[in-house]
Amino acid sequence: MLTPYDWLRQSRTGSELLATLELLTTCPDLFAATEAEVGTPSSALHGLCERCGVYPRRTPKQPYCDTCGTIINSAKSLGQTSRYATVIWGYVNKLPRQLRAGQGFTDSHVLGAYAHDANHFLLVIPRRELKTWLQELLIYHGTDLKGLLQIFPTTGGKFVAMHDLLRRMHYYEARFPMDCLRVRFIFAPHQIFHLREYDRAGVLTFEVAEFVNVLEMAAVFRAVLRPEEQVALRQLLQIEDEQEAQFLWGRFVGQLSAEAKDMLNAWKIRRWPQAQIRLLYALTDYVTYY
DSSP states (O other): OOOOOHTTTTTHHHHHHHHHHHHHHHHHHHGGGGGGGGOOOOSSSSOTTTTTTSSSSSSOOOOOHHHHHHHHHTTTTHHHHTTTTEEEEEESSSGGGGTSSSOOOOTTOOOEEEOOOOEEEEEOOOOOOHHHHHHHHHOOOOSSEEEEEEEEEESSOSSOHHHHHHHHHHHHSSSSOOSSSSEEEOOSSSGGOOOOHHHHHTOOOEEEEHHHHHHHHHHHHHHHHHHHHHHHHHHHHHHHHHHHOOOOHHHHHHOOOHHHHHHHHHTTTTGGHHHHHHHHHHHGGGOOOO
């Protein structure tokens, strides 16, 4: 009845997604056992699982089937890991070589992987491993790999659950030709409702090499400016009054190191649109200190 991909799309949170990926690898029989046990219509004595709506509950008093109950219990210990992870949904002309056998990435940094077919894969990695993973992908495949990598957070918003993000990623995947490898980076769940607006601002879709360069900029930014300086800079860049901003800019720059001054002057960061500034600050959570 439900395929592995269907089970992944049942996930409401990032921790449930991680738990499902882990159980698909370590306990595949858990999912195979449910195939012959499709639930009967709800009655006074029997009911369907409240999560999947397909298989019978463990007992009339318990709301979940065996598979969903196991996933939810496993997810309880993965909440902290999920908060610092990111999800990659790939639609490519060929699977990366680590996934071609369908066994998932062997890299110890990878938290979960699933090869859906010859052109689709799902990967969960620590978000600060993103730049390293993309660089290794370019080293292994160069320009041979083409398609779209959609990168999005494991934490949903108030109105966006993980399964909503997964379904929308699949829906939007074929909007670009297979002429190069592109990255679509979604750092907040609400962006999924405003993709055209972010695309017009130039802060949503990149060629992969360009996106690695933007990650490199975020790494430099995080290394050169202290955390309190990063906060002060963002507040300063949000001031709309030009005279007030110019006055405070002089005071702010006077407190910086020579390296930080050179970086900000070279980038001309005061001329950046707000969307680009938000992207830079979002990416600082995806890079490590030098």
